[in-house]
Amino acid sequence: MAEKMVRLLCILSALGFLIHHQAVVAEEDSALSLGRSIYEHGIGRDGREVNATLHGNLILKGTAMACINCHGENGRGGRESFIRAADIRWANLSKPYASRNMGGAELPYDQESFAKGVRAGISASGRKLDPAMPRFDLADDEILSLIEYLSRIDLTSHSDGSRFSILGLLPQPGSNVLADALASELKNCPAREDGAPIAAVNIVYFDSPSDAILKLEKQLAKNPNALVLAPFLVGWEGQYAEAVRRLNPQTVLPFSLLDAPVGSNWKFYFPGLQAQILALIKLIKQEGYSYLRIQYDSGNELSTQLNEFSRKIASLHQIKVLNGVSPTKKTQQERIRSAWLWLKPVVMEKIENVSELDELMLIPALYFPSRNLETGAQLLNRRIAYPYKPTDNSGIWRVPASIWGKAACEFLLRVGEKSINPQDLPEVLRLEEGFFLYKQPTLDLSSEQVFVYKSLTPDVQ
Structure with missing residues (x-):
């Protein structure tokens, strides 16, 4: 009798877990669906048409003010009439930017500042957004749902599936000075004068090589088309190479001491030892x-x-x-x-x-x-x-992180500008006059x- 009772309790416990898990999944799917509805159709919770105010007095509703109209199907933005719409994917909105010219650093958005930007047109840094950007009457749960959708828009857009998300793979902050410098470079790519958008990078931090591979597997399970940009492979190139033979993501600009192993899917790598x-x-x-x-x-x-x-x-x-x-x-x-x-x-x-x-x-x-x-x-x-040109054109010596960062930022500009798919990577990545990288060089060519x-x-x- 006691044994049957234990089995019954185990079954009930398992059922409880499954019901809770399904409820969580359903809640996540519901939030994603609502966020998508707001973004693509201007329709909020319970079928409500979202109201928006443009230029302070023009009232718009529903599809007339849907985010997709200006920011595009994938959230990367682009030019709309005489206005360049920003890249509003959450990975881009939530990353910090370095100070430029006479202005201060642009602060990253969080949930609170994003809500203020959407409703009142005030950026995370406290400046007024362009009046061409509508002010929306979204409730808190609608704001959260929109953030959820913007966090996953690369995976959920109605594209042909050829676009990919970009992952950075770096040690936990504070564990390696060089890796921290590289992370800073990746997060603060300078904008181009013509306003071309810069593709966003989702940086995945790891504690050890085995932790890195586990986290990479989870990310690739969500999006098999993900590309890994500038992973910090110093000392564990072999482990990474073995893992990606199974997972088969493209690796671009690996931060590595050694050259790419034969048969690896590594692109634009600097000459190894x-x-x-x-x-x-x-x-x-x-x-x-x-x-x-x-x-x-x-x-x-x-x-x-x-x-x-x-x-x-x-x-x-x-x-x-x-x-x-x-x-x-x-x-x-x-x-x-x-x-x-x-x-x-x-x-x-x-x-x-x-x-x-x-x-x-x-x-x-x-x-x-x-x-x-x-x-x-x-x-x-x-x-x-x-492995790189050690001085700039003025003769100033350069450090490795700045070189890798410059190359990564150039790559992100190309990706953001063209929304290219994995088959459209350029054959040569030009960094400056006389300094370039081949897409996939042989050892002899790399030398x-x-x-x-x-x-x-x-x-x-």
């Missing part, structure tokens, strides 16, 4: 070097992996790898035919043999701290490989995109 090493070995081959020594950390997995890769590439280019000892040098000409590849951090204080400074040093930028640029290291005969900074000792110049 393998491409940088290949570029350096090509360079010494062209300059007539015959020998290569490799400095690496046998206790570091990445350094060891790169050592094996470097040896294979050197062999392919007929460069002999020496095991730790410089070849006997009888003349200055023979001496400068030897190069020294660093696959671990360069620490000037720990270089024991001063004569080794005369050898050509090949260094991926990752292993050459920027502070060395202002020390006695200036006297080294070296080549430093960068041609490497920027090599050259510095010579006075006696060699």
